[in-house]
Amino acid sequence: MSQANIRNIEFDLPAASPGATGNTCAVGRAWARVPEDLPGAQREALKARIRGLLARENAVLVAHYYVDAELQELADETGGCVADSLEMARFGRDNPAHTLVVAGVRFMGETAKILSPGKRVLMPDLEATCSLDLGCPAEAFAAFCDAHPDRSVVVYANTSAAVKARADWTVTSSIGLDIVAHLHARGEKILWAPDRHLGAYIQRQTGADMLLWQGSCLVHDEFKGIELELLRGQYPQAKVLVHPESPMAVVAQADVVGSTTQLIEAAQKLDASHFIVATDQGILHKLRLRAPGKTFIAAPTAGNSATCKSCAHCPWMAMNSLANLADALERGRGEILLDPALGARAKVPIDRMLDFAAHLSRGVRASGDLARDTALFANIGPA
Numbered sequence: 001m002s003q004a005n006i007r008n009i010e011f012d013l014p015a016a017s018p019g020a021t022g023n024t025c026a027v028g029r030a031w032a033r034v035p036e037d038l039p040g041a042q043r044e045a046l047k048a049r050i051r052g053l054l055a056r057e058n059a060v061l062v063a064h065y066y067v068d069a070e071l072q073e074l075a076d077e078t079g080g081c082v083a084d085s086l087e088m089a090r091f092g093r094d095n096p097a098h099t100l101v102v103a104g105v106r107f108m109g110e111t112a113k114i115l116s117p118g119k120r121v122l123m124p125d126l127e128a129t130c131s132l133d134l135g136c137p138a139e140a141f142a143a144f145c146d147a148h149p150d151r152s153v154v155v156y157a158n159t160s161a162a163v164k165a166r167a168d169w170t171v172t173s174s175i176g177l178d179i180v181a182h183l184h185a186r187g188e189k190i191l192w193a194p195d196r197h198l199g200a201y202i203q204r205q206t207g208a209d210m211l212l213w214q215g216s217c218l219v220h221d222e223f224k225g226i227e228l229e230l231l232r233g234q235y236p237q238a239k240v241l242v243h244p245e246s247p248m249a250v251v252a253q254a255d256v257v258g259s260t261t262q263l264i265e266a267a268q269k270l271d272a273s274h275f276i277v278a279t280d281q282g283i284l285h286k287l288r289l290r291a292p293g294k295t296f297i298a299a300p301t302a303g304n305s306a307t308c309k310s311c312a313h314c315p316w317m318a319m320n321s322l323a324n325l326a327d328a329l330e331r332g333r334g335e336i337l338l339d340p341a342l343g344a345r346a347k348v349p350i351d352r353m354l355d356f357a358a359h360l361s362r363g364v365r366a367s368g369d370l371a372r373d374t375a376l377f378a379n380i381g382p383a
């Protein structure tokens with residue numbers, strides 16, 4: 001592989017020194033492969049090959065909203081799914097296919113394997129990772145937990161299987177707020193990891209006692225509050241859609257704060273023609289499909305202090321390509337292998353979240369009222 005195909009990346013690496021207000025960050029270093037740009041005819045040939053291979057291998061393609069538009073289209077047209085990480089996990093678990101091909105980043109493939117240990121899980125590139133996962137090493141995190149044994153451990157899905165195995169609850173951005181509200185109503189204190197912005201947002205919304213790990217998403221951390229304010233001045237009629245991994249100055253200007261799925265639904269429902277979008281730009285493909293005729297404007301990552309580490313597109317999500325997807329299916333390359341005992345332990349907090357989500361889908365929501373919520377979630381035992 002030539003050096004030209006490698007992109008060097010810096011990310012927040014929280015120090016493993018637990019304190020009353022969480023830990024401080026150093027600079028971590030990682031890399032991402034940049035896929036080759038292929039001509040149209042070659043891409044069409046690859047798509048045809050992938051369709052055939054999915055059928056041959058009894059496989060289904062499960063893609064995240066942030067991957068390349070052509071991969072999303074392939075997933076949709078072949079009976080797979082394009083979704084946020086909660087729905088990807090559910091879809092993979094419930095689909096009868098023997099092989100799940102997860103186009104996303106490594107923790108998504110691991111989550112699929114944890115929930116479906118009997119299925120083969122392939123990824124186009126096993127080295128596609130996430131700054132939140134990298135910024136929360138299992139041993140350092142375990143030390144953090146050990147120092148605060150009185151707290152319920154709630155970890156975001158963007159973590160390794162080993163970190164999940166240490167948790168009481170796993171959450172995604174679409175359900176984290178409800179789960180923390182529920183735990184807070186039960187009088188529990190929370191140890192939260194790894195995203196500091198999402199943790200702080202949930203803390204503000206719920207009033208829960210939360211101790212935060214200080215990781216961040218290198219895409220969302222770059223959105224800039226002052227530049228967003230200037231852009232809103234140019235489009236005063238636009239609604240602002242923000243993913244809660246963004247900094248507080250950006251979240252504070254949002255009309256809607258939510259997971260990728262929740263932002264797409266908001267764009268469909270809201271009576272507005274223009275939207276400013278503060279999340280990975282991979283989502284624009286689905287937004288334009290679901291809300292045709294509306295205009296979507298990328299929230300700014302540029303500005304005085306900008307370094308444009310990601311330019312609003314995740315370098316690891318971008319590692320998923322037609323070529324490596326076809327190769328994974330053809331040769332069975334990129335298989336997620338997980339120690340079964342670790343997988344079984346990591347499954348407990350994910351199952352707890354999915355059970356909770358099943359209650360929510362039946363219209364059950366945490367109210368913040370301890371007596372009421374205890375009855376509502378009677379089947380979801382203490383963590």
Ligand code: SF4
Nearest residue numbers: 130131217218219314
């Ligand atoms: S967009 Fe952010 S949270 Fe998502 S995989 Fe990339 S680095 Fe991780």
